[in-house]
Amino acid sequence: MKIGQVQFLNPEKLLKNRAFSQVAVISGPTKTIYIGGQNSVDSSGNIIAKGDLKGQAEQILKNLQIALEAGGANFEHVIKWNIFVVQGHSPQPGFEVFQKVLGRLLNPPLITMNFVAGLANSDFLMEIDAIAVVPEEK
Numbered sequence: 001m002k003i004g005q006v007q008f009l010n011p012e013k014l015l016k017n018r019a020f021s022q023v024a025v026i027s028g029p030t031k032t033i034y035i036g037g038q039n040s041v042d043s044s045g046n047i048i049a050k051g052d053l054k055g056q057a058e059q060i061l062k063n064l065q066i067a068l069e070a071g072g073a074n075f076e077h078v079i080k081w082n083i084f085v086v087q088g089h090s091p092q093p094g095f096e097v098f099q100k101v102l103g104r105l106l107n108p109p110l111i112t113m114n115f116v117a118g119l120a121n122s123d124f125l126m127e128i129d130a131i132a133v134v135p136e137e138k
Contacts, residue, residue, distance in 0.1 A: 004030035004135030006079060008107040019095075019102060020111040024079040029136035033071035037084070037127040038063040039119065053085070053125045054093035060128050061101060068132055075101050077132040080110045084127045087115045094126055 009023040010016045026032075040048045040056035041063075049055025068074055085091045091113060102108050109130075119127050 003137070004028040004133075006030070006077075006107075006133050006135060008079075018108065019099070020108050022110065024110055024133075026079070026133050031072065031134045031136065033068065033073050033077070033132040033134070035064065035067045035071075035130040035132070037082075037129045038067065039121070039124045039127045047121065047123045050123045051125075053089050053091075054097055056124070056126050057094035057097040060094075060126060061097060064128060064130060068130070071132065071134075073132040073134050076105060076107075077134050078109045078130050079133050080131040081112070082129045083111065083113045084116045084119065085113070086119060086125050087117060089125050091126075 005027050007025045007027070008021040009025065010021055011023065014022045038060050040059040042048055042059065048059040065075065068077065083091070083094070085094065119125075
């Protein structure tokens with residue numbers, strides 16, 4: 001049986017950065033998991049850390065981890081993050097939280113960072129969606 005493979009590339013003519021990769025190539029049998037935008041809401045619907053981007057980022061990572069595990073994946077399987085931050089807020093506190101996870105990854109994912117005018121609830125300062133790929137095992 002052929003095993004699925006995820007290969008991260010950083011072509012010579014593109015910027016190299018330890019925090020993210022430039023290209024992800026998926027081949028062979030794999031399972032792809034798409035995670036919708038996660039924000040700082042807990043399982044009871046409470047908004048966590050109103051007005052605190054760092055606290056919201058911590059809750060978002062918890063939610064992402066739960067979503068990944070439900071699909072049979074973990075942070076190492078994420079190939080792409082889309083990060084949305086409300087204009088006027090520095091993404092830096094959120095990035096510091098993510099570095100605790102992403103900084104440990106052998107192959108950091110592709111990342112797109114967007115400033116937006118607003119999110120679904122005016123108390124949300126950040127939202128993240130993700131794509132994960134899990135290679136099929138033998």
